[in-house]
Amino acid sequence: MSNINLDITTRKEYPIEVGKGLGNTVSAWLGEHYSTDSVFVVIDENVNNLHRERLEKWCQPQFKHVYYIEIPEGERSKSIQQWKEVADEILSIGVERSTPLMAVGGGVTGDLGGFVASTVLRGLPLIHVPTTLLAMVDSSIGGKTGINHNTGKNLIGAFYQPDAVFADVHFLDTLDDKEWVTGIAEILKYGAIRNPDLFKDFESLVNKSFTANEQWVSVIAESAGIKADIVQEDALESGIRAYLNFGHTFGHALEKVAGYGTITHGEAVFVGMLAACNFSAQLGHSVDITPFKSFLPLYQRQMSPLPDDVDELIEAMKSDKKVKNNMLRLVLLNSWASPYVHDCTDYSALREAWEFALSQFNKSI
Numbered sequence: 570m571s572n573i574n575l576d577i578t579t580r581k582e583y584p585i586e587v588g589k590g591l592g593n594t595v596s597a598w599l600g601e602h603y604s605t606d607s608v609f610v611v612i613d614e615n616v617n618n619l620h621r622e623r624l625e626k627w628c629q630p631q632f633k634h635v636y637y638i639e640i641p642e643g644e645r646s647k648s649i650q651q652w653k654e655v656a657d658e659i660l661s662i663g664v665e666r667s668t669p670l671m672a673v674g675g676g677v678t679g680d681l682g683g684f685v686a687s688t689v690l691r692g693l694p695l696i697h698v699p700t701t702l703l704a705m706v707d708s709s710i711g712g713k714t715g716i717n718h719n720t721g722k723n724l725i726g727a728f729y730q731p732d733a734v735f736a737d738v739h740f741l742d743t744l745d746d747k748e749w750v751t752g753i754a755e756i757l758k759y760g761a762i763r764n765p766d767l768f769k770d771f772e773s774l775v776n777k778s779f780t781a782n783e784q785w786v787s788v789i790a791e792s793a794g795i796k797a798d799i800v801q802e803d804a805l806e807s808g809i810r811a812y813l814n815f816g817h818t819f820g821h822a823l824e825k826v827a828g829y830g831t832i833t834h835g836e837a838v839f840v841g842m843l844a845a846c847n848f849s850a851q852l853g854h855s856v857d858i859t860p861f862k863s864f865l866p867l868y869q870r871q872m873s874p875l876p877d878d879v880d881e882l883i884e885a886m887k888s889d890k891k892v893k894n895n896m897l898r899l900v901l902l903n904s905w906a907s908p909y910v911h912d913c914t915d916y917s918a919l920r921e922a923w924e925f926a927l928s929q930f931n932k933s934i
């Protein structure tokens with residue numbers, strides 16, 4: 570008998586640049602890291618219309634061929650069909666393992682583009698260029714890629730880390746208010762699970778019109794730093810990375826039941842965090858939603874009535890990836906900045922948490 574131990578532990582280090590006007594930095598970095606003639610730019614259709622010139626300046630000095638692959642905006646693009654279309658296009662143009670793929674857009678483009686990069690030729694070099702607040706503070710960092718399936722959100726995917734993330738806040742100049750508010754939810758999440766001081770800094774910022782000023786640059790950099798810290802400790806979500814899922818088991822169920830694209834991911838996560846706070850409080854933890862209260866009107870203003878069939882929502886929660894031995898596992902709070910994973914057995918408390926959160930938006934509940 571022979572006893573072979575195969576060790577494939579790998580760690581990867583990559584830069585996350587946040588700033589205004591990163592063009593020269595990006596061009597220089599691309600030149601230093603890649604020697605291919607071509608790059609694939611998987612890009613959200615709106616970003617392509619609004620910012621194509623900027624991307625050309627970034628890429629053209631380094632690559633002879635820049636292939637733009639446009640994807641329709643919205644959550645529906647996180648589909649098997651869209652993955653196939655992008656992969657088909659790349660493979661029919663011709664690609665080598667060293668040809669980089671740059672994903673330019675919000676969370677949808679990043680998740681889809683990242684998943685394409687992770688699967689074509691079993692892995693292409695990936696660069697994330699997030700163009701929404703949500704993508705800058707969350708989805709472009711940490712290597713979660715994927716698409717949705719009829720049975721649930723993000724159920725097909727891979728952990729696949731990029732070579733770099735470039736968050737240029739110039740892209741935020743064309744972001745509409747709805748998308749700012751969507752991204753704010755993930756920053757509030759960092760406030761809840763890690764640094765409640767973010768709530769205070771942030772209140773003054775969201776009471777003005779949204780402009781990508783220096784204060785925003787620091788909030789984005791701080792949020793990206795929290796995310797990087799957590800992912801660095803637990804890249805594959807076997808422990809503390811699950812805390813980044815605060816509000817998401819509820820939120821993903823809401824997105825699915827409402828129909829993908831009907832409410833945005835951040836809106837759903839905001840509702841989910843209210844439910845998770847309520848559940849935490851029912852268990853006797855000292856969590857009251859006061860810090861979230863000042864942000865509630867932002868969401869109430871832009872959201873249409875939510876699905877109110879709580880049984881259907883609870884059913885949808887059961888396809889969450891944290892489910893273990895058929896047990897629903899929720900990220901709750903012992904107190905602000907103290908998250909933990911709770912095995913949920915009390916469905917009447919779960920129901921009450923949903924009813925509380927939905928009642929903030931559907932006044933008749």
Ligand SMILES: O=C(O)C(=O)C[C@@H](O)[C@H](O)[C@H](O)COP(=O)(O)O
Nearest residue numbers: 707711713722723810813814817890
């Ligand atoms: O990076 C993570 O880990 C997160 O959970 C961040 C979430 O905000 C993000 O929405 C993530 O894509 C959700 O992942 P999932 O594993 O619940 O599909």
